[in-house]
Amino acid sequence: MSEQRKLVIKGGRRIEGEISVQGAKNSALPLLAAAVLLKGQTELYNCPGLSDCDAACRILSALGCSCKREGSVVCIDASAIGTSEVSEKLMREMRSSIIFMGALLGRCGQCRLSFPGGCEIGSRPIDFHLDAFRKMGAKIREEHGYIACRAAKLKGAEISFPVPSVGATENVMLAAVLAEGNTTIHNAAREPEICDLAGFLNRCGARISGAGTGTVHIEGVKRLDGCRYTVMPDRIAAATYLCCGAITRGELLLTHADIASLGPVVPVLEQIGCSIYGFGNGNVYLNAQRALKAPAQIRTAPYPGFPTDAQPPLMALCAAIPGTTMFVETVFENRYRHVSELIRLGAHIKVEGRVAVVEGVNRLTGAELEAGDLRGGAAMITAALFAEGTTKIGKICYIDRGYENIEGLLKGVGADIRIV
Ligand code: UD1
Numbered sequence: 001m002s003e004q005r006k007l008v009i010k011g012g013r014r015i016e017g018e019i020s021v022q023g024a025k026n027s028a029l030p031l032l033a034a035a036v037l038l039k040g041q042t043e044l045y046n047c048p049g050l051s052d053c054d055a056a057c058r059i060l061s062a063l064g065c066s067c068k069r070e071g072s073v074v075c076i077d078a079s080a081i082g083t084s085e086v087s088e089k090l091m092r093e094m095r096s097s098i099i100f101m102g103a104l105l106g107r108c109g110q111c112r113l114s115f116p117g118g119c120e121i122g123s124r125p126i127d128f129h130l131d132a133f134r135k136m137g138a139k140i141r142e143e144h145g146y147i148a149c150r151a152a153k154l155k156g157a158e159i160s161f162p163v164p165s166v167g168a169t170e171n172v173m174l175a176a177v178l179a180e181g182n183t184t185i186h187n188a189a190r191e192p193e194i195c196d197l198a199g200f201l202n203r204c205g206a207r208i209s210g211a212g213t214g215t216v217h218i219e220g221v222k223r224l225d226g227c228r229y230t231v232m233p234d235r236i237a238a239a240t241y242l243c244c245g246a247i248t249r250g251e252l253l254l255t256h257a258d259i260a261s262l263g264p265v266v267p268v269l270e271q272i273g274c275s276i277y278g279f280g281n282g283n284v285y286l287n288a289q290r291a292l293k294a295p296a297q298i299r300t301a302p303y304p305g306f307p308t309d310a311q312p313p314l315m316a317l318c319a320a321i322p323g324t325t326m327f328v329e330t331v332f333e334n335r336y337r338h339v340s341e342l343i344r345l346g347a348h349i350k351v352e353g354r355v356a357v358v359e360g361v362n363r364l365t366g367a368e369l370e371a372g373d374l375r376g377g378a379a380m381i382t383a384a385l386f387a388e389g390t391t392k393i394g395k396i397c398y399i400d401r402g403y404e405n406i407e408g409l410l411k412g413v414g415a416d417i418r419i420v
Helices: 025-037 052-062 087-092 095-108 127-135 166-176 193-205 236-245 266-271 308-318 340-342 374-386 406-412
Strands: 008-012 016-020 041-045 065-068 072-076 111-115 138-143 145-148 159-162 184-186 207-209 215-220 228-230 251-256 275-278 282-288 297-299 325-328 348-352 355-361 369-372 390-394 416-419
Touching: 016 184, 016 308, 025 041, 025 052, 025 095, 025 166, 025 193, 025 236, 025 340, 052 065, 052 072, 052 087, 052 095, 052 369, 065 406, 087 095, 095 145, 111 275, 127 138, 127 159, 127 166, 159 207, 166 184, 166 215, 193 207, 193 228, 193 297, 215 297, 236 251, 236 266, 236 282, 266 275, 266 308, 266 340, 282 340, 297 308, 308 325, 308 355, 308 374, 340 348, 340 369, 340 374, 374 390, 374 406, 406 416
Parallel strands: 016 251, 041 228, 159 184, 297 325, 369 390
Antiparallel strands: 008 390, 008 416, 041 072, 065 072, 111 145, 138 145, 184 215, 207 215, 251 282, 275 282, 325 355, 348 355
């Protein structure tokens, strides 16, 4: 991918003001895939303008759906689906394209997809997805880099995951809603995005219960109808902006946010010394104008544990406050790619396998960096807001995958940030 653009950030300015949080990428993507299952028109509100969402819309269009965006509303009509095959080029555009597998199996009884792209944070296998579809009666062949699935009639099944997987839980829900009989997912992922998908599908006529717990039940129904639905706020974007506010010792008001979905991010920021209040109306206030102190240990884990996606921006914050923090990354094995770049800014971080030890320093200095993945890129922005002088961040296409207008939003609260 040729990427000439760079983010240029002059650090050291306090962030102060209001940021409106985007709709959740990780919710919008499965909802867009779910539209494949629905009769009539679906209108998704608060759908973030991200390259990953554009990629999902391109897949929908290539399948024969009509898919139009106006501002943050995406209208999809899947009546005219003409194929159940997704080309390698489209699959490679984003890892989450695998989510179309469950939806296409549910709608067409078959699908042919290439292995998904993106492996920047670990090997990211899809064995849980494929094993579950087999249990539901699908025959799966893997050849020439493609996966072909076929099931004359998908049947409900008892599925048990070895560890909770967000994508596999969503994929099974998508396959099961129109399957014959009942499906139970044991050791299901409990992330808020699973609840959002269940809420959406239930509004379309599905019968899903237990979403948000470790056991999800799905009673297959004969048909689902499109509806209007608002995508939940993005909890990882919210966490990132809170880290940006905290690292500059600033004061922020997030609007259109959901403090409950932030889970342990809030107590960790409080432990660091920030004041955080949720107002119940989608407003979250942060004040970091006190002495901050690094937390002793952060262990990422499936929800309700500390989100692996918020680990990189939090690490950037810990690199710039007094104290030593031990990070233990239990979800993905290769999620420290941002560390070498933070070290270029002067951070003191040592990595040994899944453990990273961060010794906070009181000074970082701007440097030339390159994003290697989405959340790692967010960590670089967070650190650059604190670093003296100018930081330039290349390969910002990774950041575009998950943050809508991040430079505009940060500029709006006083950061010196621009794209060249
Ligand atoms: C989703 C999120 C991603 C987040 C991750 C963990 C989306 C679009 N992406 O990714 O931002 O970082 O959850 O919260 O929602 N695993 C297997 N086999 C499988 C599937 C998963 O071994 O078939 C393992 C993974 O390697 C990983 C763990 O399970 O170690 C959890 O991964 P999973 O929850 O599936 O992540 P994604 O759904 O890909």
